[in-house]
Amino acid sequence: MKSLALLLPCLLATFTLAHQQHSVRRPFSHHARALGIKPTGATNGTTAAGTVAHRAAQPNGTNSATPLDSPASSKNGTPSTPKVSGNGTSLRGSSGSNTTLNTTTTTTSSTTAGIVPVTSPTGATWPNPKPISGDGGWTAAFAKANAFVAKLTIDEKVNLTTGVDTIGRCLSNTGRVTRLNFDGFCFEDSPAGVRDTDYNSVFPSAMNVAATWDKNLMLERGAAMGAEFRGKGVNVALGPMMNLARNAAAGRNWEGGGADPFLSGVHASQNIQGIQSQGVIACAKHYALNEQEHFRGGGGKEAYSSNVDDRTFHEDQLWPFAESVKAGVGSVMCAYNRVNQTSACENRHLLNDILKEELDFQGFVLSDATAIISLYASVMNGADVNMLGFVAYGDPDEGNPATANNSYWGLQLGDAVRNGTIPESRFDDMVTRLMAAYYQFGQDKGFPAVNFDYATEETSVNGTIVNEHVNVQGDHYKLIREIGAASTILLKNTNKTLPMDFGKVKNLAILGSDAGPNPDGPNSCKDRGCDRGTLALGWGSGTANFPYLVTPYEAIQTYVHGKQPDTIIQSVFDDFDYAAVDQTASQADTCMVFANANSGEGYITVDTNAGDRNVSVEHPSDISSFYFDNQERSGFDESNLTLWHGGDDLILITASQCANTIVVLHTVGAVLVEPWYDHPNVTAIVYAGLPGQESGNALLDVLIGTVNPSGRLPYTIAKNRSDYPSGILYTVSDTSSDYIPQIDYTEKLNIDYRHFDSANIEPRYEFGFGMSYTNFSYSGLSVKMLATASSLASDQGTTQPGGITSLYADAVTVSFTVKNTGAYDGNEVAQLYLGFPASAHEPPRVLRGFERQLIKKGQSAKFSISLRVKDRYINLGHPKSGLGHS
Ligand code: BGC
Numbered sequence: 001m002k003s004l005a006l007l008l009p010c011l012l013a014t015f016t017l018a019h020q021q022h023s024v025r026r027p028f029s030h031h032a033r034a035l036g037i038k039p040t041g042a043t044n045g046t047t048a049a050g051t052v053a054h055r056a057a058q059p060n061g062t063n064s065a066t067p068l069d070s071p072a073s074s075k076n077g078t079p080s081t082p083k084v085s086g087n088g089t090s091l092r093g094s095s096g097s098n099t100t101l102n103t104t105t106t107t108t109s110s111t112t113a114g115i116v117p118v119t120s121p122t123g124a125t126w127p128n129p130k131p132i133s134g135d136g137g138w139t140a141a142f143a144k145a146n147a148f149v150a151k152l153t154i155d156e157k158v159n160l161t162t163g164v165d166t167i168g169r170c171l172s173n174t175g176r177v178t179r180l181n182f183d184g185f186c187f188e189d190s191p192a193g194v195r196d197t198d199y200n201s202v203f204p205s206a207m208n209v210a211a212t213w214d215k216n217l218m219l220e221r222g223a224a225m226g227a228e229f230r231g232k233g234v235n236v237a238l239g240p241m242m243n244l245a246r247n248a249a250a251g252r253n254w255e256g257g258g259a260d261p262f263l264s265g266v267h268a269s270q271n272i273q274g275i276q277s278q279g280v281i282a283c284a285k286h287y288a289l290n291e292q293e294h295f296r297g298g299g300g301k302e303a304y305s306s307n308v309d310d311r312t313f314h315e316d317q318l319w320p321f322a323e324s325v326k327a328g329v330g331s332v333m334c335a336y337n338r339v340n341q342t343s344a345c346e347n348r349h350l351l352n353d354i355l356k357e358e359l360d361f362q363g364f365v366l367s368d369a370t371a372i373i374s375l376y377a378s379v380m381n382g383a384d385v386n387m388l389g390f391v392a393y394g395d396p397d398e399g400n401p402a403t404a405n406n407s408y409w410g411l412q413l414g415d416a417v418r419n420g421t422i423p424e425s426r427f428d429d430m431v432t433r434l435m436a437a438y439y440q441f442g443q444d445k446g447f448p449a450v451n452f453d454y455a456t457e458e459t460s461v462n463g464t465i466v467n468e469h470v471n472v473q474g475d476h477y478k479l480i481r482e483i484g485a486a487s488t489i490l491l492k493n494t495n496k497t498l499p500m501d502f503g504k505v506k507n508l509a510i511l512g513s514d515a516g517p518n519p520d521g522p523n524s525c526k527d528r529g530c531d532r533g534t535l536a537l538g539w540g541s542g543t544a545n546f547p548y549l550v551t552p553y554e555a556i557q558t559y560v561h562g563k564q565p566d567t568i569i570q571s572v573f574d575d576f577d578y579a580a581v582d583q584t585a586s587q588a589d590t591c592m593v594f595a596n597a598n599s600g601e602g603y604i605t606v607d608t609n610a611g612d613r614n615v616s617v618e619h620p621s622d623i624s625s626f627y628f629d630n631q632e633r634s635g636f637d638e639s640n641l642t643l644w645h646g647g648d649d650l651i652l653i654t655a656s657q658c659a660n661t662i663v664v665l666h667t668v669g670a671v672l673v674e675p676w677y678d679h680p681n682v683t684a685i686v687y688a689g690l691p692g693q694e695s696g697n698a699l700l701d702v703l704i705g706t707v708n709p710s711g712r713l714p715y716t717i718a719k720n721r722s723d724y725p726s727g728i729l730y731t732v733s734d735t736s737s738d739y740i741p742q743i744d745y746t747e748k749l750n751i752d753y754r755h756f757d758s759a760n761i762e763p764r765y766e767f768g769f770g771m772s773y774t775n776f777s778y779s780g781l782s783v784k785m786l787a788t789a790s791s792l793a794s795d796q797g798t799t800q801p802g803g804i805t806s807l808y809a810d811a812v813t814v815s816f817t818v819k820n821t822g823a824y825d826g827n828e829v830a831q832l833y834l835g836f837p838a839s840a841h842e843p844p845r846v847l848r849g850f851e852r853q854l855i856k857k858g859q860s861a862k863f864s865i866s867l868r869v870k871d872r873y874i875n876l877g878h879p880k881s882g883l884g885h886s
Contacts, residue, residue, distance in 0.1 A: 129352035129382040131429040132436055136328065136801035138362040144444070145435035149428055152177065154414050155402035157431045160184065162401035162409040163389025169466065170234065171196060171454045172369065172387040174434075175401040185434070186450045187283075187366070187387055191239030191255050191271075192537055192692065193544030194228050196454035199471040201228060202537060202546050203480055204698075205690035206240060207669070208487035210257040210267045210714040211770075213829040214852045217483050218267050222274020222282075224476045229280040231472030233450035235443060236281040236331055236366070240271040241542065242320035243291050245669060245715050246751055247728050248641055251293040251599040251611030254668040254690050255542040258714025259752035260767065261319035262847045262871075268320040269327040276328065279441045284324035285333035286368055288350055289317055292728045293602030293611030295741040297336040298370055304729065304741040305338035312748045315874065322359055326802025330363040330437035334383055336371045338740065343378075345371045351382025360799040362440075364433035375408050379422055384430040473547060477694055484691035484698025486827070489711035490684070490771040491673075497662065497683040499705025499773055499824075500590070502560045507568040509588035511581055511654055513645060514596040514666055515553045516573040522549035529604035531596065531644055535666040536695045540601025540611070546693050552594060552664065555696030559704070575645040581653050591658035595647030596666040607644070612728045613668075614640045641672045641721050648675045655681040664688060664699065670717045673764060687711070705773060708826035710852065712770040716753050716763045723763070725755035754843030768831050768847070774822030774857060778830075784813045807870035815864040820855040827854050832865050840874050848872070 134142035149157070159175030167173075170186035177184070189195035193202045201224070203209075209221050222240075229237040241255035242264055253259075257267030268284060275282040289306035290296065297303020308317065321332065332355060334345040344350060345367045355361045364384040372378045372386045386409045389401055404410030416422040438444065453466035460466060490498065502508075510516075518524055518533030523546055525532070529539040534551045537543050557569050570588065572580045575595075585591050602611030642648060643665070655661040655676060662684040665671065676682055686709075691698050701707040718724055725747035732741045750758050753767035786809075798805050818828050832849035836842035849865035 126348070126380040128423060128426040128429065129348070129380070130356040131425070132362050132433050133360070134436075135360050135362060135799070138436060138440055138801075141436045141438075141440035142362075142432070144439040145432045148180075148435050149431045151180065152431065154417050154424075154427075156180075157417075157427060158402040158410060158414045159400065160434060161384065161427075161430050162386045162404065162407055162413060163187075164401055165388060165390045165404070165406070166455075169450045169453045172389070174385065174389075183449065185235045185438075186233060187236045187238060188229065188232070188234040188454065189238045190542045190544055191241045192542055193225065194232050194234065194237075194472070195541065195544045197232055197452040198457065198467070198545060199469055199473060199547065200232070200544055201473050201476045201480060202544050202549075202693040203476075204483045204487055204692040205254045205537060206256050206267060206271070207245075207254040207258060207714060208689040208691055209271075209483055210263055211489060211689060211711045212483060212486040212852070213263070213710075213712050213831075213850050214486060214827075215266060215270050217479075217486060218270035219274045220479055221483060222271040223277050224274070224474070224479055225271075226275035226278030226280045226282075227474060228472040228476070229275065230278045230448060231470055232452055233448040234280060235438070235447070236283055237275050238283045238285065238333065238541075239275075240268050240282065240324075241285055242268045242324065243286055243289070244317060244320075244751060246291045246745075246747075247612070247726055248670045248715065248718070248721075248724050249599070249613035249728050250291055250669075251538070251609075251613070252540065252542060252601060253715075254538045254599070255540075257320065259716070260714065260847050261316045261751075263714055263850070265320040265323035266850075269323040272324055272327045272329045276330065276441055279443060279447060281330035281363070281437050281441055281443075282324075283331040283333050283366060284321055284329045286335035286344075287321055287332050287355070287365075288313070288335060288344060289339050289745075290335035290337050290344070291317075292743070294728060294730055295732075296602055297338075298368065302737065302740065303337045303343065304743050305341050306743045306745065307340050308745040309748065311874070312745055315749055316751055318354065321355070322803055325355070325359045325361045326800075326808060328440075328801060329361075330441060331366045331385075332361065332363065333366050333368050334371060336368050341740070343371075343373065345383045346374055346377040346381045348381035356382060358799070359803050360801050362433070362801055363437045364430070372408055375412055375416060376421065378408070379413070379416075379426065379430070384433050480692050481694035481697050481701070484688075484694050485701040485707040485709075487689055487691065487711045488699065488702045488707075488709050489687040489689070489713055489769075490702070490709040490773075491687055491717075491765055491769070492677065492682065492685040493771055493773075494683045496773075497660065498686075498703060499708075500662075500703050502567070502704065503564055505560070505564075505567055505590045507588045507590070508556075508560060508570070509584045509591040509654070509658065510553050510556060510569065510571040510594070511585065511591060512594035512647070512650055513573045513575050514594035514647075514664075515551065515571065515592070517549070517551050517554075522546040527600075527604060529600065529606055531598040531606055534594070534695055535596040535598055535668075535690065536692055537690050538598055538600040538668045539604050539606060542601065549693050550696040552592075552696040552699050555700040556592070556703070559700055575647070575650050578649070578653055581650060582657055585654045585657035585661075588658055589660060591654050591661045592664060593651050593654040593661060594664045594666070595643040595645065595650060597642070597644050597647075597668060597671045599668040612730075615728075615730050641670060641718075643667075643671055651676045651682070652679070655679045659683075662686065662703075666690060666695070670715055672719070672721065673717065674719055677764065687713070705824065708773045708824050709770065710772060710827035710829055712768050712829050712831070713765055714767070716756055716767045717765040718756070719762070719764045723756065723761050725750055725752070725759075749843050754846065757844045768829075770829070772822070772824075772826045772828070774820055774824040774826040776826075776828045776855070777819045777821050778816055779819070780815075780817040782815050784815070786810050786812065803870075807868065807873070809869050810866050811869045811872055812867040813864055814849065814867070815862060817860050817862055818853070818855060819860040820857050823857055825854065825856045827852050828861075830863050830865070832867075834867075834872060836874065842874060 156177045163172045164175050170188045172187040174184040191206050194200040209218050243256055245253040245259040257264035272282040295304040339347050351365055366385045367383055367387050369388050390406050401410045417424055417427045451468040451470045514534050527539055528537050528543045560567050570584045572584050599613045651663055659681050660683050661681045664686045666688050688699055702709050729741055729743050756763050829852045833845035834848040835845050848867055848871040851863050851865050853861050855861045
């Protein structure tokens with residue numbers, strides 16, 4: 001049976017246009033609030049809604065929730081790399097259990113590199129994962145790759161598929177094929193700019209560009225980043241990151257496109273198209289369900305298992321990856337964690353059944369750094385390239401993967417091919433997929449050589465030049481400033497406080513360390529692993545070195561002084577010097593108080609926050625019983641979502657003295673604003689996210705009205721921490737070393753706003769919310785159904801990269817007119833939410849379209865949002881997933 005029958009159309013869908021930039025917050029019902037819903041013809045023209053009939057649903061399988069289980073589990077007899085120990089090294093098998101079914105274990109004598117985990121599977125063998133086919137415009141690249149691979153020896157193929165350890169100029173490199181003058185591949189982070197080098201830009205975070213809801217800005221940012229990666233000689237840019245902000249406190253949320261699958265999918269697709277337009281291969285990461293830092297694993301460390309049902313996976317977490325494959329992404333990074341008990345990099349269901357078969361992915365699967373912890377299970381279940389190539393950090397002694405015996409692949413991969421354990425056809429497909437991506441993006445023609453060294457800032461080492469200091473910034477600072485301003489979200493603006501006429505300000509107080517510089521410089525903490533000075537990026541591998549960082553204080557002071565030199569501008573950067581704050585605020589007629597909240601990747605701990613934002617210790621009584629309903633989940637605690645450095649107190653003290661207090665926040669995601677958001681003296685709240693190197697300038701543009709704010713929240717800001725549908729697993733009751741922490745996606749489809757909506761919880765600021773300096777009214781909604789039902793039926797489930805071809809056909813066009821009725825030109829972000837009939841068992845509303853347009857004051861603009869077939873279907877399953885598979 002083809003997948004076609006598994007697609008369940010909605011019988012009756014309600015389209016809701018949400019527009020969420022009211023100039024005054026009004027109390028209206030949660031549904032209306034969360035989704036901006038107003039009945040058609042609402043007096044202020046906020047939204048318009050329409051009801052559209054769809055073709056009949058398929059009778060079966062509407063809401064089944066089959067566990068997404070991998071046939072690679074050792075329960076099923078999969079050969080796996082068993083636990084091997086010696087020399088203090090402990091390696092884990094593929095299944096998460098310590099059973100070693102159908103395997104034999106050989107522990108060889110240790111070398112200087114440590115343990116050599118040689119395994120030779122016996123018993124059942126696995127069929128090859130689906131090889132590259134050349135679909136979707138990859139034919140020529142596939143042919144060139146085939147021709148190249150045909151010339152290679154086994155050792156040369158090993159060199160291209162196994163990383164060279166930490167040796168090499170990029171953070172990860174494959175080996176070379178010296179005989180053919182092929183230099184191998186350079187893999188380098190990050191989703192915010194080229195990491196580990198200089199003369200590069202630091203872009204606003206992905207979370208910020210998602211907050212613009214502007215597809216062009218997402219594309220332009222990708223293209224600018226791609227140009228920088230290319231200029232540095234990077235073949236594969238390790239981004240975008242597209243794990244969803246499922247947990248408000250998850251450390252790496254800011255690296256991705258927010259909490260909604262559709263928004264995140266648009267961001268991923270645009271970013272990839274931008275990066276790859278420059279001939280750089282993008283990498284969709286981390287596949288899949290890598291949505292918290294605690295217990296994430298890596299290098300053989302115990303990794304949690306994210307457990308999800310197939311429908312949730314397809315409709316939520318897989319969505320951005322599917323959009324990435326549709327966008328033609330050249331590589332996908334398999335994650336550290338397990339999915340339904342099986343390591344993501346050994347998970348046949350994820351890598352083969354879904355990615356290579358269902359989504360018809362043509363590129364290569366690259367492992368996260370040291371995420372590969374087996375030979376046979378990873379190779380035969382679908383991993384193609386092993387980054388960084390070695391067993392674990394700490395033994396970097398082997399620059400030639402074909403002879404590397406400190407790798408799960410390397411030498412033993414070559415041996416396994418030579419002795420027939422791994423079929424040469426599979427091995428060839430691994431290299432062919434890698435080389436096809438190389439040709440697909442034209443890297444065989446004039447691609448620059450690597451010109452930096454990730455490990456050192458020195459120009460030369462032992463007389464060899466390792467850093468050419470190539471300046472790749474171009475004029476990207478302009479785009480960075482534009483995105484910074486476009487992503488700024490105005491949450492409160494009483495009495496038209498903003499935009500501000502600084503000409504009327506006599507005494508300005510700028511308060512909080514987040515307004516000023518890190519006293520040691522913006523790059524003083526490795527991988528930005530601290531929280532000093534203004535926050536413009538989180539920490540971890542998702543960062544890059546700042547060329548400079550314009551602080552808010554610097555930008556505001558320069559502007560105000562230039563305009564009116566006798567204005568008093570006083571600052572207090574010590575967050576805890578309450579006497580100085582009190583004194584300064586009491587003298588001022590206008591106060592700007594800055595605060596932040598930070599997070600990052602788990603290999604760095606900042607102020608006891610191990611990647612994810614901390615467990616709350618201050619308010620244990622707030623811990624919701626919701627998280628204790630199940631002993632297995634007793635480690636789910638409530639995250640501390642409050643501002644850092646006593647930000648709440650800083651704001652309250654300022655507001656107690658200053659009748660015009662403007663709060664500016666730089667945060668990695670949602671923070672709780674309850675203690676002060678409705679304080680009468682808090683006249684404006686500006687949510688600036690992580691804006692990158694032009695932070696202060698971008699903020700200034702919004703404050704003074706050069707840019708009318710149009711940023712919209714890419715996640716929900718709750719009133720209480722316990723209002724969110726899931727939490728971080730911080731601790732586990734079973735502390736034995738081989739216990740696998742379990743994370744169940746019990747919220748199913750109800751991620752973020754969908755949970756607030758279905759549980760009828762009123763948020764403080766809803767997903768999609770953000771204000772403008774002007775007002776907009778909506779009219780003339782028209783919904784046009786396109787003739788796609790027949791095309792869906794007629795293609796019989798043929799696939800292209802991205803999945804079944806007809807899923808991507810246009811299905812519905814929704815058009816309407818928006819008028820700017822206020823006093824400022826401004827961008828409006830129209831959001832289209834789809835409501836399914838009750839029988840579909842969907843959340844009340846799901847985002848399925850948006851469009852941002854600049855509308856001059858007094859003028860109107862036509863908006864037109866297209867929904868694809870895919871956007872109005874549920875259960876986007878696959879025959880092999882089990883859904884309706886009968
Ligand atoms: C991260 C990846 C990153 C890689 C290389 C890993 O720890 O999870 O996102 O690309 O390191 O730095």
